[in-house]
Amino acid sequence: MRVLPLMLLVGCMPGPNAETMIDDLRIVGAVAEPPEVTPEDSVSLDVHVADAQQLQPELLVWTCTRQGSTCAERAVPLSSRLWEAELVDGLATLQLPAQTALAAVAGPQPLPVEVWTIACEPGVCSVFDAVRAAEPDEAVIAEQLEDPSALLDGVDFEQAALAVKRVLVSTRPAEERVQNPLLEVLDFREGEAEGATEIRVSVESSTEVQLYGYATMGGFGRPTFDVVVGETPLEYYADEEQDGELFVVAVGADGGSAVWRGTLPE
Amino acid sequence: MLPWLLPTLVSTALAGSPVSGEVSVLGDADVAGLAVRLVGDGSEVGAFTDEEGRFELSDVEDGPYMLIVTGAGVYSAVLDVVVDGPLDPIEVTVEAADDVEQEFVVIGQRTPPEITERVLDIKDIQVLPGTNGDAVRAVQNLPGIGRPPLNIGQLLIRGTAPEDSAYYIDGARIPLVFHFAGFSTVINSDSLVEVAFLPGNYGVRYGRTQGGVVDLRTNRQLPDESRGYVSVDLFQATAFVEQRLSPKTSLSISGRRSWVDAVLNPVLKGATGGGIQAPRYYDLQTRLLHKSSALGTFDAFLVVSDDRFRFVGPTEEGEEEETQIGLSTNFQKLRLAHSVGIGRWRAETSMIGGPEVQSFALAPNGNAYERRTQFGVRHEWTNESSGYVTWRLGADAQVTRFDFLYDVPSISTKEEGVVWTVAPAFYVEPTLEVEWVKIIPGLRVDSFWQDSGYTAMPVDPRLAVVYNDGGATSVKTSVGRYSQFPLERQVLDNGEGNPELSPSWSLQTSVGVVQKLGPDASIELTRFDSMLRNQVVGREDAFRFYTGPPEFGPLDTGAYSNEGTGYVQGFEALFKYNDEKTTAWVAGTFSRLTRTKRYGTERELFRYDQPIVLTAVGSRTFPKNWRLGARVRFGSGNPYTEVANRFADLDSRQFVPVFGPIDEARLPAFFSLDMRVDKTWEFRKWDLSLYVDLQNATNRANPEVMAWSYDYEQEEPITSIPVLPAFGLKGAW
Numbered sequence: 001m002r003v004l005p006l007m008l009l010v011g012c013m014p015g016p017n018a019e020t021m022i023d024d025l026r027i028v029g030a031v032a033e034p035p036e037v038t039p040e041d042s043v044s045l046d047v048h049v050a051d052a053q054q055l056q057p058e059l060l061v062w063t064c065t066r067q068g069s070t071c072a073e074r075a076v077p078l079s080s081r082l083w084e085a086e087l088v089d090g091l092a093t094l095q096l097p098a099q100t101a102l103a104a105v106a107g108p109q110p111l112p113v114e115v116w117t118i119a120c121e122p123g124v125c126s127v128f129d130a131v132r133a134a135e136p137d138e139a140v141i142a143e144q145l146e147d148p149s150a151l152l153d154g155v156d157f158e159q160a161a162l163a164v165k166r167v168l169v170s171t172r173p174a175e176e177r178v179q180n181p182l183l184e185v186l187d188f189r190e191g192e193a194e195g196a197t198e199i200r201v202s203v204e205s206s207t208e209v210q211l212y213g214y215a216t217m218g219g220f221g222r223p224t225f226d227v228v229v230g231e232t233p234l235e236y237y238a239d240e241e242q243d244g245e246l247f248v249v250a251v252g253a254d255g256g257s258a259v260w261r262g263t264l265p266e
Numbered sequence: 267m268l269p270w271l272l273p274t275l276v277s278t279a280l281a282g283s284p285v286s287g288e289v290s291v292l293g294d295a296d297v298a299g300l301a302v303r304l305v306g307d308g309s310e311v312g313a314f315t316d317e318e319g320r321f322e323l324s325d326v327e328d329g330p331y332m333l334i335v336t337g338a339g340v341y342s343a344v345l346d347v348v349v350d351g352p353l354d355p356i357e358v359t360v361e362a363a364d365d366v367e368q369e370f371v372v373i374g375q376r377t378p379p380e381i382t383e384r385v386l387d388i389k390d391i392q393v394l395p396g397t398n399g400d401a402v403r404a405v406q407n408l409p410g411i412g413r414p415p416l417n418i419g420q421l422l423i424r425g426t427a428p429e430d431s432a433y434y435i436d437g438a439r440i441p442l443v444f445h446f447a448g449f450s451t452v453i454n455s456d457s458l459v460e461v462a463f464l465p466g467n468y469g470v471r472y473g474r475t476q477g478g479v480v481d482l483r484t485n486r487q488l489p490d491e492s493r494g495y496v497s498v499d500l501f502q503a504t505a506f507v508e509q510r511l512s513p514k515t516s517l518s519i520s521g522r523r524s525w526v527d528a529v530l531n532p533v534l535k536g537a538t539g540g541g542i543q544a545p546r547y548y549d550l551q552t553r554l555l556h557k558s559s560a561l562g563t564f565d566a567f568l569v570v571s572d573d574r575f576r577f578v579g580p581t582e583e584g585e586e587e588e589t590q591i592g593l594s595t596n597f598q599k600l601r602l603a604h605s606v607g608i609g610r611w612r613a614e615t616s617m618i619g620g621p622e623v624q625s626f627a628l629a630p631n632g633n634a635y636e637r638r639t640q641f642g643v644r645h646e647w648t649n650e651s652s653g654y655v656t657w658r659l660g661a662d663a664q665v666t667r668f669d670f671l672y673d674v675p676s677i678s679t680k681e682e683g684v685v686w687t688v689a690p691a692f693y694v695e696p697t698l699e700v701e702w703v704k705i706i707p708g709l710r711v712d713s714f715w716q717d718s719g720y721t722a723m724p725v726d727p728r729l730a731v732v733y734n735d736g737g738a739t740s741v742k743t744s745v746g747r748y749s750q751f752p753l754e755r756q757v758l759d760n761g762e763g764n765p766e767l768s769p770s771w772s773l774q775t776s777v778g779v780v781q782k783l784g785p786d787a788s789i790e791l792t793r794f795d796s797m798l799r800n801q802v803v804g805r806e807d808a809f810r811f812y813t814g815p816p817e818f819g820p821l822d823t824g825a826y827s828n829e830g831t832g833y834v835q836g837f838e839a840l841f842k843y844n845d846e847k848t849t850a851w852v853a854g855t856f857s858r859l860t861r862t863k864r865y866g867t868e869r870e871l872f873r874y875d876q877p878i879v880l881t882a883v884g885s886r887t888f889p890k891n892w893r894l895g896a897r898v899r900f901g902s903g904n905p906y907t908e909v910a911n912r913f914a915d916l917d918s919r920q921f922v923p924v925f926g927p928i929d930e931a932r933l934p935a936f937f938s939l940d941m942r943v944d945k946t947w948e949f950r951k952w953d954l955s956l957y958v959d960l961q962n963a964t965n966r967a968n969p970e971v972m973a974w975s976y977d978y979e980q981e982e983p984i985t986s987i988p989v990l991p992a993f994g995l996k997g998a999w
Contacts, residue, residue: 019976030916149924152911157979162913212919223976224919255917 014193016219016237020212025057026050027117027163028214029249029259032096036110036168036177036255039103043096043167047117048259049087050245052216053158057119058128059085059092062145063167064114065102071146076101078138082145084131087119090245090261102169110168110178116148120160127151168255181205183250183258188265191235196221197264199234201248203227208253217244238264282325282736285347287355289319289335293362299559299607300337300360304347314607324699328736335360381706381730381742382776383464383481384408384840388455390849393885395895396940396961398499398992401455402433402443405480407881409792409838409853410465412874413901413936415970417986419448422874423478424466424794425834425859426772430477430750435567436484437471437644438601438618439664443480445524445547445573446595451482452549452571454520456495456506459485465838466774466794467744470693470708470728471646471660476750476772476798486563488516488555499994501526502547515556523548545575562606572596590629597622610649617643624811632674634809640666656697658708663690668754672809681762681808685754686717695728704732712749714769720757724749724769738782745775752802756826762805764826770800778838786845792838801830803863817873818972819907820925822863832861832872843884850884871929876902885942893944903933903969912978923978933972933983939963952999958991965989 022028031046051057062082064071073081085092099113118125130141144151148162168178182204191198203209209227213220213234221235227250234248248260285304291297297319303312304323313321326349333345333356340360347356391397391404403419405411412422420428421443433443435453443451464472464479472479494507503525508518527546549571556564577591603616619641626634646660664687671682695708706729713723728746749771759765778792806821836857843850856879859872878901885895910926942959962968969983 024979027914027916149911149913152913152924155911157911160911162911163916164913165916210919249919251917251919257916 014196014221016215017222018219019223020214021219022050022214022216023052024158025053025055025119025121025161026214027119027161028247028261029257030115030117030163030165031180031257031259032115032165032167033180034177035180035257036170036172037099038171039100039106039169040098042098045094045096045115046259047085047092047094048247048261049090049092049119049161050214050216050247051087051090052244055121055159057087057161058122058125059087059117059119060127060131061085061092061094061115061117063096063099064116064145065099065111066114069146071142072101072105074142074146078131078136078141082131082141084128096167099169106169106171108170108172110170110172112166113169115165115167116145116162117165118148118151118160118162120155124155124159125151165257166255178252178254178256179206180256181207181209181250181252181258183248183260185248185260185262186231191233193221193235195237197236197238199236199246199248200231201234201260202231203250205250205252205256207256209250210253212249212251214247214249215244217242236264282327282734283349283352284322284324285326285349285353285356286320286322287357289315289321289358289360291319291340291360291362295337295340295360295362300335300340302358303334303336304331304349305334316609333358381469381732381744382467383462384410386461386463388458388460390844390885391461392455393893393895393942393944393957394849394883395885395897395942395959396883396899396938398450398501398959399455399994400450401453401458401461401482402451402480403448405461405463407851407853407883407897407899408463408465409840409855409879410463410478410794411855411879412876413879413899414448415904416984417448417970419444421478421480422876424774424836425796425832425857425872425874426477426798427874430475432472432475432477432479434472434479434481435569435601435618436603436616437481437646438603438616438642440569440599440618441597441622441638441640442571442595443482445549445571446545446575450502450522450547453482453569454504454506454522454549454551456508457484457518457520457551457553457567458482459487466748466796467728467730467746467776469658469706469730470695470710470726471658473662473691473693473710473712473726473748474664474689474750476748476770484553484565484567486555486565488514488557493999495996495998497994497996498525500990500992514558515554517555518551518553520551521548522550545573547571547573562604565601565603565605567601567603569599569601570597592627593625595622595624612648613646614648615643615645617641626674626811628674628676632676634672634674634811635670636811637669638666639669640664654699656699658695658697659693661690661692663688665689666754670755674809678807678809679762681755681760683755683758683760685758687715687754689714689751702734702736704734706730706732708746712751712769714751716754716757718758718765720765720767722751722769724771726771740780741778742780743775743777745773748772748774752826756802762808764804767802767826768800768828770798770802770828770830772799772832773797787841787843789842790838790840794834794836794838796832796834798830798832798834798861800828801832801861802826802828803830819928824864827864829864830861832859833869834859847888848884848886850882850886852882853880855879871905873905873929875905875929878902891946891948893942893946895942895944897938897940899936899938899940901936903935905929905932906972907931909974909978909981921977923974931972933969936968936970936986937964937966938968938986952997955996955998956994958993961990961992962987963989 028048028050033044085094184202186200189198211225217239218237225234250258298317300315302321311323313323315321328349331347333347335343335358343360391401392399394404397403410424414420421431423431433440460483462481489508492509497504502522504522506520510516524547552568554566574594599620601618605614621639624636642664644662648658649656666687669684673680691712693710698705708728710726715721726747726749730744733741749769751769752767757763757765757767774796776794780790782788804824804826807823839854841852859875860869861872862869880900883897887893907928908926908931909923911924912921940961941963944957946955965988967985970986971984973982973984
């Protein structure tokens with residue numbers, strides 16, 4: 001239980017932060033390249049999934065241009081806005097087609113299109129059965145996709161993961177559109193705190209960027225890190241017994257993102 | 267609900283008896299306007315003589331009394347009188363005296379009691395365990411009040427939300443009654459003589475609210491002698507001085523400041539690098555009381571209150587500190603009151619005015635405030651004659667300038683404006699006494715005008731009937747309508763508000779029995795019901811200042827409308843015992859509160875539904891100025907909405923909860939034991955008092971508000987404070 005810490009806060013203690021530790025199924029990041037497109041452009045989408053319990057989940061991705069409680073895509077065939085993707089080593093790569101239907105409403109002001117991803121332990125989420133049916137009822141499925149949280153009805157926390165990422169659609173010139181930050185892990189060093197490893201990363205971006213660290217074993221010292229010009233050190237505490245997978249996510253203030261995943265070197 | 271209005275119990279015994287008589291004066295002194303008091307054991311009634319020296323006192327219960335006649339220019343006269351049914355007229359003779367100082371006697375110091383009010387004497391409140399000697403916190407131990415989360419001082423009265431109840435000083439409305447987190451009331455309890463709690467079905471004197479009323483009643487007696495004290499306790503330091511300036515005038519000054527921030531802030535700064543700063547508050551009251559035999563009583567009361575809480579951090583440049591999150595409330599109110607007896611009538615006029623401000627800041631660019639400058643006036647006539655009918659006639663009005671800004675981009679869209687409102691009201695309430703029955707119909711007409719063009723004029727009829735058998739048993743029943751206007755922002759025609767809103771209202775009924783069990787004890791049982799209609803719902807995503815923990819769960823983001831309804835059904839029980847050494851009571855409230863938000867939606871439990879609230883509290887004095895007290899509380903936990911699952915917003919990097927059925931889960935039950943010991947040392951010219959109030963003595967971790975881990979996977983309720991040895995030291999002269 002957590003006692004109200006109204007006046008009794010204590011400073012942070014060294015060691016892995018619980019918010020960075022992944023022990024279940026989690027969609028860690030979804031990187032759209034480019035993050036902002038015109039209605040005539042397609043988008044490459046990388047979905048990064050952490051599968052700490054080895055559930056080998058199945059994956060669905062769909063788009064929704066929100067109009068109140070409904071999606072503008074309700075009128076288009078499911079095949080042009082809903083995809084089942086295969087995870088390979090925790091990564092699924094998709095090519096989202098051009099959103100030509102948005103040409104009528106796109107303008108210089110970026111329009112956010114929601115890209116939803118659901119990863120489920122096989123056999124748990126009924127939407128997969130509905131999509132795979134010999135004659136799927138597209139109207140019913142389209143209605144379900146408009147309220148994604150309802151897809152989790154009756155599903156336990158550890159059996160599924162649901163996430164949303166927004167891709168921007170506009171008619172702005174290319175030089176004005178949002179770009180993803182460039183994220184590179186430079187090296188690994190022994191950290192100042194006991195048991196810590198310092199992961200040094202560099203970030204290039206035209207806007208302010210925040211870094212997030214996650215791990216399936218051990219954890220990072222803080223949930224977020226402010227980017228330092230040049231090299232930014234991230235403090236990571238490895239598990240003493242097992243190696244895990246690490247993720248570093250860079251999120252730009254304008255909506256761009258980048259993900260690095262890997263393991264500590266031997 | 268209507269069958270409850272029909273009395274099923276009828277007592278044919280008599281009400282209290284009238285006592286009348288005539289005063290004559292030996293010598294040259296005016297026989298009119300002399301004060302005649304019947305002082306009994308724990309009770310007092312009084313009246314003034316008319317031009318011919320006659321007086322009449324009504325509703326006097328059987329028993330022994332002292333009849334005391336006093337006044338300007340006469341020596342006092344005292345007689346022993348035993349009332350045992352109606353008496354023959356009493357003849358009293360007083361002697362004129364040129365050298366007698368004018369003596370001012372307050373007759374009917376208390377506002378004529380409401381049928382449903384429960385009154386706590388300040389002397390008894392200040393030593394109750396678990397309340398830090400605070401008057402309004404003591405009220406929370408009475409039946410009809412739900413237990414607020416985190417003990418922060420919200421008043422949850424008979425199933426209504428905190429914002430539906432109102433607070434008054436002697437019938438003049440004040441904006442806030444508690445400092446931050448409910449540490450203490452903004453009014454020093456030593457300025458008060460009693461606290462009246464009216465859970466519902468009160469008379470027409472109070473309006474513009476559909477919930478309950480807490481009326482802090484100040485002491486209108488001139489002090490016999492000057493006095494003062496300085497005290498320090500776990501949370502604050504207080505100084506109080508009351509000085510008799512002349513036979514007719516007194517002045518009191520009281521100041522209080524929290525000191526916990528002065529102690530903790532250096533500690534917190536070291537631990538958190540700036541971070542949270544402990545809240546701080548202060549209040550100041552000044553009161554001038556003047557009594558004139560010809561012109562009546564003049565009372566000027568100034569109240570200043572200021573609360574502040576901040577979370578600080580470095581600026582973007584990393585050098586200076588700036589407020590990351592800040593919350594403050596402050597108000598200054600001046601209350602002027604005048605009362606005078608004119609024949610058989612008493613006229614009371616009070617005015618209260620001053621600014622009140624709430625503000626909120628959230629770095630980097632969030633800013634919100636509500637500034638009200640309000641002026642209120644009440645003028646009321648009551649007559650104290652004992653005939654078949656007594657009257658209360660009055661008018662009260664409020665004029666308000668409301669200036670608001672809600673500009674917190676991370677929470678909601680910007681709203682701002684300045685509006686003026688005028689809200690006059692008129693009320694009339696005759697009391698008809700026919701032998702053993704007292705019938706009190708009343709009518710209150712409120713009106714509301716806002717410069718945006720919005721107007722409303724609800725009419726609230728009310729009725730109370732009391733049967734009394736002249737001794738131990740009283741039966742009371744009442745019904746009434748209570749209207750409450752929408753908030754100013756809710757009726758603006760700016761795309762955010764709805765100028766078509768009507769006032770919300772409640773139809774309240776109650777029936778109860780009060781049975782005296784000897785001179786020191788009584789038991790009271792009350793059944794109450796309330797039907798709420800036209801409740802304003804919608805726009806729960808809009809920024810607002812909360813009185814307690816904000817709601818958590820799916821929000822109604824639709825436009826404001828009057829679609830909300832509610833039902834309250836309940837039962838209250840109160841056993842009281844009070845003698846010279848002991849004050850104790852056992853209170854129980856059993857209720858069910860449900861609401862519907864929109865047409866066609868299912869009825870849900872109200873977020874403050876607490877089916878069972880039990881409180882037992884007692885305090886007793888022992889030899890050598892020792893006093894011991896204890897309080898035991900048990901209550902149902904509040905409903906809450908479970909989180910069924912969650913999804914990740916990869917752009918904001920936050921988890922978003924997916925809610926289960928609204929308010930279907932319930933926190934575990936609440937239990938707490940508080941114990942208090944007081945010791946006073948009496949010296950020649952001053953007293954020293956020490957108390958230790960061990961709160962939550964069993965150190966039970968009561969879940970108060972549900973919270974979750976960052977990913978909503980684990981429930982991590984916020985619990986009440988652990989065992990807390992609150993202490994206080996007071997030096998008084």
